Amino acid sequence: xxxxxxxxxxxxxxxxxxxxxxxxxxxxxxxxxxxxxxxxxxxxxxxxxxxxxxxxxxxxxxxxxxxxxxxxxxxxxxxxxxxxxxxxxxxxxxxxxxx
Numbered sequence: 001x002x003x004x005x006x007x008x009x010x011x012x013x014x015x016x017x018x019x020x021x022x023x024x025x026x027x028x029x030x031x032x033x034x035x036x037x038x039x040x041x042x043x044x045x046x047x048x049x050x051x052x053x054x055x056x057x058x059x060x061x062x063x064x065x066x067x068x069x070x071x072x073x074x075x076x077x078x079x080x081x082x083x084x085x086x087x088x089x090x091x092x093x094x095x096x097x098x099x
Contacts, residue, residue, distance in 0.1 A: 002092040009076040012095050013053050016072060017044050019093075020084055026057060027083035030075045036060045040067060 007015065020026060020042050027036040037057040045052045053072040072079070082095040 001090065002094060005093065005095045006098050007095050008099070009079045009097050012079060012082055012097055013072045013076060015093075015095060016042065016055065016082065016084075017053055019086075020055065021087070023087040025060075025085040025087070026055065027081075028055070028057070028070060029080040029082075030070075031078040031080075035068060035070060037068075 005015075020039055022039055022041060024039045025037070026039050027034070029035075035057055037059040040056040040058050041054075042056075043052070043054045045054075051073055054069050055072060056067055056069045059066050059068060079097045081097060082093075084093040084095070085091070
């Protein structure tokens with residue numbers, strides 16, 4: 001079942017920190033970038049007084065096998081949508097970012 005939510009970017013990042021786990025599937029849309037794939041890791045930290053929330057994603061692709069790391073705190077103002085599909089569940093959470 002797909003559930004639609006509207007959040008600001010800070011709430012969306014909190015959702016990722018609290019709910020996204022290794023091996024879930026995640027689709028990030030920010031600026032003009034689309035990053036679909038399996039979550040390899042989610043890390044939160046404080047670096048030089050600034051919070052970070054980094055998501056490492058193994059990209060879904062037949063032509064490349066790449067892992068990208070996206071610091072959501074760095075791109076938060078460019079976030080458009082986050083689609084989260086928890087591993088082993090039929091639920092899908094689609095978060096549309098409101099500014």
